[in-house]
Amino acid sequence: MSAGKRTYRSYLHNQSEPKLPRTTEWRLKTKRNDSNCDTDTTDITHTTGAESDINNDNDNSLPHDDMSYSGQQDTGTADNNSAEPLFDTLDNEDQNIAFTLNNMAFNNTPDENEETDTDEDSLSSDSSDEQSEEESVNDEELFDESPDDEPLYSNAAISVSETLMLLLTFAIRHCLSFAALNDLLKLVSALCPQPNNVKTSVRKVWAYFGNINSEKVLHFYCKNCYKHLSSRIQPQEGTTCGGCGKQLTGKEPYFLHISLIQQIRNLFLKEDFVQNLSYRFERELTTDICDVHDGLKYKELFKDGGLLSDQYNISLQMNTDGVAIFKSSNVSVWPIYMTVNELPPKARFSRNMRIFAGLWFGSAKPNMTTFLRPLAEELFEAYNGITLTINNQIVTVRSILLTACLDAPARCMFQYFTQFNGENGCGYCTEKGKVVTSGKGHSRIYPFNSEHESKLGHDSLRTHEQTKRNAVLAQNSKKAVQGVKGISWGLILPHFDIILGVPIDYMHAVLLGVVKQLITFWFDKSYSKYP
Structure with a gap:
């Protein structure tokens, strides 16, 4: 780490009253002014202070270990009680489950070959004077409606989504700065045949995965027992894990969480999103099961007086699955996507209406109790209500998780x-x-x-x-x-049914299971002697 960088970050580790550098003070002041200008549109109440000033509006930055500029120390121990007020509406049994989930540690250990160490000297914060010319692009240009899984270039063996997932994993693991990732994207574009579909700026990458004006937070966990340790700032070396009792190295593994609340707010700022929410009231009624609206659970919530009978309340569908990075390695990434069930199917699955809520990466599969903790806490907050201004009226929007579409291995992990x-x-x-x-x-x-x-x-x-x-x-x-095997977040989420809310994996169980087996019996020559 250079002397300049050491001086710049010294206030983060100063036990006395921190003194912010002048450039950081100027950024904080600018962000506060911008935040005050936005309060007429939405009433953001879930984050306060300098952290929200920096993170809520920083749509171009990658999350780093030093991403919080509040100057506060992180002790490296788990913030076990931070979410307890969210669980006040639960009965005693569910509150006990929530408390246990917040304090759980596990015996299963990740692969010893997993590289969880990061080079602290490479950590770098984003600088406003390093921004690329690409950032002047309009939002309309960001949200193109090209196919979701288009090839990187003509006849390419890898898709755009796979490429961006690889680049994001590389950038987060090696703590690349904003400018470094921007240059890497341009380099990849230059090396690929022209024309190609490479996203050439960080802003376009975030736009591809979801709403770009959302807070991105790193959550650190113990590599021995998977216990959640802290968020935003790397736990200090020498502190003790509250789960397994082992000393932390100061280079703990982490996963990425992107604020669900802010992304819901961003969706309601889109006029076409609010208009499309009327689809549930306008669709043709049928006795057949054609969509999620025809299910028993949805009908129960949609009847008069039900949560989803309100025109602005929404239900969400969650999906997560592992994406193998290399065929010769067990390293994979696990993104969390969410869609709004009340939108028409075409709009529901379009990129600018999807929610990208988190990303786990490494050689070990995610521990769902730890990985889903920040998302579950935000789902409780979303159920309690988000105050928004829609059509010049102040309304309270409530959201719930209704379904989780997962393949068989991920379903077992989610349900435990x-x-x-x-x-x-x-x-x-x-x-x-x-x-x-x-x-x-x-x-x-x-x-x-x-x-x-x-x-x-x-x-x-x-x-x-x-x-x-x-x-x-x-x-x-x-x-x-x-x-x-034990408790999971799906047991206590509001209105979520851990059995009925996880539908059958139709693709693997039916199409690639029963149907494939029948076709093999019918047409494979090795079965020709059988009737």
Whole structure:
């Protein structure tokens, strides 16, 4: 680290009253003025002070370990009680679950080969005089409606989304500055055949993934027990993890969270978004199940007096899955995307209407209790209500998570159930299943169970309340109960059903499962001797 950089950051580690550099004081003053000008449009109440002044409006910066300019020390211990007021509306049992989730640590350890260390000397904060000429582009140019998974260039083997995910992972892991990532994007564009679809500025990258005026925060966790340690600032070296008791190195791994509340606010600033929310009232009613609106849970919330009968209240659908970086490596990234169910399908899945809520990266799969913690806290806040000004009227918008669309491995991690191929691995009933030989290995099947003929050949169906009871028992006994290994955030989120809210993985279970197997039986020549 150069002498200049050491001097610039010295106030972050000064135990006495911090003295901010003059340039930082000027930025804070400018951001405060900008924030005051915006209060006529939205009443932002969920962040205060210098942190919100810097982060809420900094749409071009990458999050770094020193991204908070508040001058406050982070002790490196978990802020266990920071979200407790959010859980006041829960009953005693759910409050206990929330408190346990906030303090959980795990025995499973990431791959020892995972590189979690970062070079502190490479940490650099964004500078206003380093901004690129690309930042003068209009917002209309940012939100193009090109195909979501278009190739990087003609006949390319990699898509735009995969390329940007790789570049973001590289930038966050190596703590690239704003200017460095901007130059890297231009370099990649120059090296690719022309024309190409490379996003040539950081602002365009954030626009591709979602709303660009949203706070991006790093959350640090213990690499030994996955316990959440702190946000924004790297825990200090030598402090002790409250989960496993081991000393921290000061170079702890982290994941990225992007403010859900701010992205919801940004969506309501778009006129076409507010207009499209009327789709649920205008769509043709049918007895068939054509959309999420035709499901029993949605209908219950949509009836007169229900939460979703209000024209401005919304429900969200969450999706997350691992994206392999290289075929020869187990390193992957796990983005969290959310969509608004009340929009028409075409608008619902368009990039400028999607919410990009977080990113986990590394050689180990995410620990969902830790990864989803900041998102769950914001979902409680969104359910309590966000105050906005819409059509010159002050309204309170409430939002809930209604569904989580996940493949089988991610579903087990989210629900904290036994893996899909384990005993009681079915996410919808408590049938144990049977292990049979399959090829060179074994697989678990669920044949018709004559003992439960009155129940259509399987054991009893799972319910949300039963799952919650089993989760508490499993958490206390440290042993799975009917396939439930412990508690998860999905058990206490408002109006979320951890069973009905996680639909069947249609692509893998049906199209690539049953249908593929039938086609193989019908057309593979190795089965030609069978009728």
